[in-house]
Amino acid sequence: MFKYLHRSGKALLSPDAWKIRVLFWSGAIIVGLVASAFAIVTEYVNEGFNHLLEISPYVPFLLCPLGLVLVATLTVRYFPGSQGSGIPQSIAALDMVEHRSRSAVLSFRIAFGKILLTLLGLLSGASIGREGPTVHIGAAIMFSLGRFARFPHHYMDKGLILAGGAAGIAAAFNTPLAGILFAVEEMGRSFEERTSGVLLTGVFIAGITAIVIQGNYTYFGTTDASLKTSQFILPILACGIVGGLLGGLFSAALIRGSRRLAPLLKRRPALVALVCGLGIATVGLISGNTAYGTGYDQAQAIITGTSTLPENYPFMKMLATLFSYLSGIPGGIFAPSLATGAGLGAEIAPWLPDLPASAVIILGMVGYFAGVVQTPITAFVIVMEMTDNQALLLPLMATSFLAYVTSRLICPEPIYRELALNFLPAAPKPEPPNAEAETEQAIEKTGA
Numbered sequence: 308m309f310k311y312l313h314r315s316g317k318a319l320l321s322p323d324a325w326k327i328r329v330l331f332w333s334g335a336i337i338v339g340l341v342a343s344a345f346a347i348v349t350e351y352v353n354e355g356f357n358h359l360l361e362i363s364p365y366v367p368f369l370l371c372p373l374g375l376v377l378v379a380t381l382t383v384r385y386f387p388g389s390q391g392s393g394i395p396q397s398i399a400a401l402d403m404v405e406h407r408s409r410s411a412v413l414s415f416r417i418a419f420g421k422i423l424l425t426l427l428g429l430l431s432g433a434s435i436g437r438e439g440p441t442v443h444i445g446a447a448i449m450f451s452l453g454r455f456a457r458f459p460h461h462y463m464d465k466g467l468i469l470a471g472g473a474a475g476i477a478a479a480f481n482t483p484l485a486g487i488l489f490a491v492e493e494m495g496r497s498f499e500e501r502t503s504g505v506l507l508t509g510v511f512i513a514g515i516t517a518i519v520i521q522g523n524y525t526y527f528g529t530t531d532a533s534l535k536t537s538q539f540i541l542p543i544l545a546c547g548i549v550g551g552l553l554g555g556l557f558s559a560a561l562i563r564g565s566r567r568l569a570p571l572l573k574r575r576p577a578l579v580a581l582v583c584g585l586g587i588a589t590v591g592l593i594s595g596n597t598a599y600g601t602g603y604d605q606a607q608a609i610i611t612g613t614s615t616l617p618e619n620y621p622f623m624k625m626l627a628t629l630f631s632y633l634s635g636i637p638g639g640i641f642a643p644s645l646a647t648g649a650g651l652g653a654e655i656a657p658w659l660p661d662l663p664a665s666a667v668i669i670l671g672m673v674g675y676f677a678g679v680v681q682t683p684i685t686a687f688v689i690v691m692e693m694t695d696n697q698a699l700l701l702p703l704m705a706t707s708f709l710a711y712v713t714s715r716l717i718c719p720e721p722i723y724r725e726l727a728l729n730f731l732p733a734a735p736k737p738e739p740p741n742a743e744a745e746t747e748q749a750i751e752k753t754g755a
Contacts, residue, residue, distance in 0.1 A: 332512055334452045335469070335474050337676040338445040339516025342462060342478035345422055345444070347520075349437050352429045353600050360596050367591050369430045372584030374431025378424050378636040379580035388412045389732070391632060392639040393421060393443020395726035400446065401465055408732050409450065409464060418447040424637040432587060432599045434627035437638025445475025445513070474513030488581030519728070532665035533698035539705070542667050545655050546674035547706045551713025555676015557625055557644075558714065558722040564633050565726065572635050583634035587627050594623035602646025609649040610668055610694065621650035621675075640679065645690075648675030669694055670706045678714035681721040683707040701750045 343689020359366050381389050388411055396412040403409050421440045428435050449471030450464065534542065572579050591598045595617050597605055602624060608614040616624075628643040656664040669690060677686035687703040 309633060321741050330452060330455065331449075331467075334449040334471065335512035336516050337452075338471060338474040339478045339513040340520070341418075341422075341444060341448065342441050342475060342513070343516070343520040345425075345437055345441060346479065346526060348426060349429060349601070350425050353604075354429055356432055356600060360599075364592060364596055366736060367588035368585065371432045371588040371591075372497040372581045374427065375433065375580040375584035375587075375634050375636055376577045378431065378433075379426045379576045379634060381427075382420070382424055383576050386417060386424060386637075389417045389420045389424060389443075389637045390635050391726065392439030392641075392723070393441075393446075393637065394639070394723045396730050397443055397446040398723055398727040399730035400450070400468050402727070402731060405462060405732075406597055409468075412730055413443075413447040413450040413468065415447065415451045418444045418451075421447070421637050425639075428631070428636045428638050429600060431584070432561040432591060433631040433634070433636060433638055434587065434602065434624060435631050435636070435638025435640075436599065436600055436601045436642030437639065438476065438641035440637055441475040441479040441639075442472045443475070445471040445473075445478070447471070449474070477514045478516065489720055500521075505754050518578065521554050532663050532669060534662065534666050534702055538662055539702050541659055541704045542655075542662055542670050543702055543709060544650060544660060546667065547709030548669040548713050549707070550651060550674020550676075551657060551678040551710035551719065552669055553621075553625070553651065554644070554648075554675045554710060555714035555717030557629065557647075558679055558681070559718040561629055561632055561640075561718070562722060562725050564629065565729070568633055568635075569729070576635055580634045580636065583630040586630040590623050590627045590630065594620055594627075598627040601642040603642055605670070606642075606649040609653050610665060610672075612665065616653070618654060619646045621654060624650060642660065644679045645672055645693075648672035651675050666699060666702075669699060670702055673703050674706045674710040677707040677710040681711055681714055681718070681724065683711040686711075 312607045356370075359370065388396060400409040400413050410438040421444050425435065425437055425440045429437075443682055446468045449467040453464065568579060587599070597616055597620055605616055605620070605624075609616060618700060624643060624647040628640055628647070630642060631638055631643075649668055649672045651674070652668035653664070655671050656662075656667040671687050676690065677683050680686065683704075684707075687700075687707040691700060691703055
């Protein structure tokens with residue numbers, strides 16, 4: 308793919324090699340800028356919805372269904388291909404063989420629509436995140452910039468998509484290592500060693516760009532929670548098994564629900580969005596108005612111990628996220644899943660009263676998250692980076708892999724891989740048999 312970058316000696320100084328480098332570096336800067344702006348605006352949108360909630364807890368019964376109908380309608384009419392997380396589209400694009408098919412799910416237009424519609428969804432109270440969409444946006448931007456390089460598409464496309472997606476994760480979470488691992492573990496099952504240098508550089512530049520704009524923050528703050536070696540077994544078993552079970556159930560429900568609703572979404576997208584919007588409003592009311600939005604504030608409050616949430620929070624957040632995704636609007640499940648996991652950890656912590664609650668909460672977060680996305684390495688690295696906690700590295704690893712194994716018992720196929728199938732072009736129908744050829748063959752066999 309990147310043979311221009313790997314020929315010895317002269318290739319390092321060739322115009323072609325530098326053209327590719329400049330393309331990736333400039334694309335990474337753009338991804339970092341867009342991801343940072345997206346993150347900043349998301350905070351204002353969340354605050355706007357919370358202000359509306361202060362008027363009355365029943366406002367979402369009007370805002371959620373009408374807002375989701377608007378977003379679903381705009382998605383179908385003007386931005387087809389932008390629905391859902393966006394990670395499945397990026398994975399599907401890697402599996403496609405035609406540049407034109409990739410352009411249908413990765414373009415500047417889709418990147419713009421992804422941002423606009425995700426923000427409108429959050430303003431409507433949907434339980435969605437910006438991180439999955441940022442992967443889609445990053446992949447779309449980098450892929451679309453490839454047209455300016457004028458190199459054969461089969462040399463460039465996969466590398467651009469991988470680098471853009473990884474840069475999107477790094478900029479969205481301020482977790483560059485997790486961005487690289489996610490690109491390799493989930494998006495790049497066919498990852499090639501020779502693409503690593505370009506991908507690493509792109510992730511680094513996107514991450515630095517985001518840090519310059521947003522500061523060197525940790526996504527969920529800093530915690531020094533730790534466990535003694537003798538305390539590892541019980542929380543690992545509890546959080547790994549429970550988190551894996553619930554994460555697998557959520558993934559299975561989302562995959563099967565998406566399949567069953569697909570025909571109805573094509574015929575009546577507004578009706579599906581209306582019903583899902585009412586479901587979100589109902590769940591939000593039952594949860595005490597805690598199940599709306601990304602879940603970032605709730606997860607941070609749980610981890611830092613600054614406030615408590617209702618006991619039903621993790622289950623209501625699961626339902627709100629399920630309704631949000633099934634509605635067909637753009638929006639990710641990364642942040643809501645992390646928030647659900649934090650709530651789950653908070654419910655498991657009282658079972659283990661002799662252990663630090665904050666440590667159990669973090670293990671609950673990684674257990675559920677790994678159960679949902681089924682990328683265990685990315686899961687424990689992303690949680691470790693987001694909480695700036697290396698003391699729990701071994702328990703995080705063990706919990707993540709246990710949750711992954713447990714989840715696979717319920718949902719054998721990874722959620723993003725399964726959802727990506729919806730965006731792959733249909734296989735061509737076999738041509739009808741040639742009647743004349745069959746007649747000639749029959750004659751030859753009979754010797755007539």
